[in-house]
Amino acid sequence: MNAVGQSVERADGRLKLAGQAEYTGDIRLPGMLYGAILHSQVGHARITSISTAAAEKAEGVVAILTAEDLSDLDPYYGHALRDRPIVALGKVRFTGEPVAVVAAESQAAADAAVAYIDVEYEELPVAACLDQALAEDAPLVHEQVARPGASHGLGDLPDAEGNICYSYSFRRGDVDGAFADAAVVVEGEYAFPAVYQYSMETHTTIAHWRGGELTLWSSCQHPFLVRQEIAGLFGLPLDLVQVIVPFLGGGFGSKSYTKMEPLTAAIARKAGRPVRILNSVNESMITTRRHNMKCRMRTAAAADGTLLGRSAEAWMDTGAYADNGPRVTATAGDAAPGPYRWRAVESAAHCVYTNTSPSGSYRAFGATHLQWIGESQLDEVARRLSMDRLEIRRRNLLRPGEEVRPGGKPLDADLIGDVEKAAAEVGWSDSSADVYPRAPEAVPRGRYRRGRGVSVGLLAAGAQPVSMATVRMGPDGSVTVLVGTTELGQGARTVMAQIAAGVLNSPVSKVVMRGTDTRYTPYDRSTGASRSTTVAGLAVQRAAQSVLDALLETATVKLETPPGLLRTAEGRIEDQGGRSITHGELVRARFGFDGGELIGHGRVQPEGGSGSYAEGPVFWEVCVAAVEAEVDVETGVITVLRTSTVADVGKAINPQLVARQDEGALLQGIGNALFEEMHFAPDGMVLNDTLLDYRIPAFEDMPASMTCTIVENGDGPGPFGAKGCGEGALAAVPAAIVNALADAGVPMNALPLTPERVWRRIQELKIS
Amino acid sequence: MKLPPFRLHRPGSVEEASRLLTDLGDDATAYCGGTELLLAMKLGLTTYEHLVDLKRVDGLRGVADGSGGLLRIGAATTHHEVETSAAVRARYPEMSMMISHVANVRVRSVGTLGGNLCFADPHSDPASFLMAVGATLECQRDGEVRRIPAAGFLTGLYETALAPGELLTAVELPARPDRTGLSHRRMKLTERPAVTVTAQITVRGNAVAEARLIVGSVGIMPLAADATALLGATAADFGPRSASCAGQAAADCAPLPDGEASPDYLRHLVTVYAREALEEAFAAAAA
């Protein structure tokens, strides 16, 4: 297994460094038109009239789409709840909702024409935040309950209640009893912000209808799910919808499921020519975002630090349309207990409609929402019991094999080992600095105060484990891998090639993974939930094995040696005596001429059951970090000094790419923790919708020291014992920062930890 | 986000530029680096049918030593040119340092000092810095030249004292008195600064002889804070006097509503940074 475990160079690196990688926005089709969207300027209203007459006469305009062009369709889509119309239908539910689309000969012409579309609204009362949406007489964002979508994996959806479109809850054990017996009870209310994923490439889609067949080029992470939704919307068989995915300029969940594809397909259908819709950043910000959340949590513990009970309830603001809200909600509900042993636990999470832009997936959803809360309460328990914060975790963390949730996969990681490694990297010690109660000389003082924090959590990873792969070997021994993982930047094309190369013992330079085209690439459910190496990679491993089996079969004949006495060497099969045949020779020998191809097929599907959310996850992604941070008590400014994350990956197919994932997630975690927050006006409009007012982490936000420890215990279900990574650091880093800040003397209940919020807390505590 | 259509004019002299601006009136504006103007037009915050490009006008660009130790910076000099000018680094290294933090390397390569001052965005560093050093702004129209003190140049939100058709042609920094310390502090929460404070202190003997404290980015215009309490201060009592001066500056400034920070917090930051700037300026002057 030679390529596997090597930090092989990125297959797409040189292309990208030359500016030659093609993204959807780089594609020009002959006759292509440019789309511009008319966005609603009101937050909740009935559309009483739309007049496009003036706009249709504007220069360069070819077609304008409104709801009346969709009357031959059932125009609702949504993989969890089918609540989203292709374009606003009779009603707008958030400021920014697409009401009409113009297709014109140039982007400038399309943009200009939008201004001539006249829309009249009858405004309705607005429920623009959680409090308003949950109030007794709240206006309903959706008057009718939506039909369930096709691919949420959550089983039967419970009935909606007012603006709550989905709830997830469970209870185990005697919660009241646990709290009654407690020596320490910590409780609090918490707030988590709406955050924008900001992939640098914004959502871009091109749609082209030809003779009843539709081709979409799109910056989408899940082309097969998009194909399914589009086929359903337009009444087409799956094989007449082709989704091609070029390189993505980042995804992070913002391009998961279906986003701009239905609208683009609809306007292209009307225009009769290919149409491109390319979002500007402010448009992508109202296409998808992270759920903001309110949460109440209580933790009960015994005097010896044994955790007894946890009770949590969370409300996730899913905006006007559910998108992946239900799954985010379920994951949040499951993240509330953390990876600990409890006598009793109850958790409820609710997915709430509001008249704001829709929320959807963003890296480490659910875990990022809840981990900082549970972990800060655990640290507070330790403080009150005068216990070391690492020790209380050693005592209560689940061990490998223990049940995380009933009926689901048991824990498959050494969390205690992981958190100890993380803590050591930030200088955690038995010194008085880290053990409570602190010696007086160790209490932070002065203007700049330092603290350390650790955090441990789990993320249900893998989504639906359905993936196919094809590996093809040509008569020169070169290998093509076809698997549906999309290249968002994470390195899929490199890692999948490595896996195939590893199995076949081919030089990596002779193995290429091609981009996804649903017409030719076999089915893969999705790229996200850290599933690609584990699930798609396993399919690739099996497909490559199938090719290897064929090679061995031919080699057995040619070398007159039983397969058990043959072994792979680089690019060839050899026997014990040193005789060998190259891959190319074997393929040509098999077919008897200078042609032919070996095709291997690999399949991954749920091993028992249906692969639903409840039965999973495929594996538990580890979310572990430690942080040392400093706060300037005069201004509230926090500096993250040192961070360490742990990538517990079973087997690192490409160690360098694993570390890179943690580094990226870490900076996103710093943004989410310290300054990223979308602000909404009373009518739900986004106020800070450009990078002038929404701050993204920059070079200056890097901690002075960042370490990533890769842990390989071979305990993953993926190829060579691998399991995925890439999200854990984003959940763990904000939690560790909150804990470090509390250690420095400033406990916080709301993110982001803006300087003003921190400063106000310091005033409250009168500690400066 | 694209630009609306407009016409571009390219005068070769100040007179021609001035005439164009006068004739075209409100439909026209001066244009140079465009890093503020084009952005505002893309965002739909403003629009003009005519842009009068000053980049080909003679004599507007460059840094020169003037008579009597004056430092003269042409209005169309880019931030980067100001930052890296040997003359600026020699006479006002603090200005070079301040400029090096403005926006980013691209805006500094294209944007000009004059453009920054004329756009008069409240969230900005150069204007308040120039007020602290007592700079003068040279303006021209129809061959007439007048000099406006920096403190009088900004008159409101995105408003300057320039008359219709008048151009800012140069910024002049006075000869720096001996034993003068300068300190500029800034804090940003998003892309533009939320608070800037510039302090200039001149020491004679062992006491403060002159002091200026300018608070910028907080209100519509920079505030020339009352620094008279610092006159005569020595090392022994500078601390408490500067704290009191900083507190007064905070009380006197009128914070604009800001999505990211409340007026109370912005005022608090003013007390912190004003104090730091004053202390640093004094230490540099007294050294």
Add this chain to the structure above:
Amino acid sequence: MTERVQATINGGHFEGEVAPQELLLDFLRDRLGLTGTKQSCEVQVCGACTVLVDGNPVSSCCFLAADIDSREVETIEGLVGSDFHRRAVEAFMRHAAVQCGFCTPGMLLTAKALADRGLDANRGEIAVAMNGNLCRCTGYHSILDSLTELLGDPA
């Protein structure tokens, strides 16, 4: 009403008409098919649209195509093949400092401008100099490692 432009673009001569309001970014990508320069934030903050004009890094999303008249423009397509690019590729590949690749052309061009300006800096100073180029994927660590090799004191 158009503006006549004569410029050197990636070493080649260009002569033609542009609309005054045409942005350099759109001119490069749509008129000349040079799609290596990317559109992202559109407000001069992220640096994905960076090109060099007379060696200076500019945000082509907020720069008029008309303003390249009599000037030299360099995009990523022009940088390819140069010794700087070869060394940059070597460093970035060694550190796996490319993920989605969208920020990459801007990073390289900015680094080149800094190198040509004579930047000789340590890691911290390079981070400050590059602070105007955003990346959402890498967390900057690997990019900084690459640039420190590329721009730092060769000794």
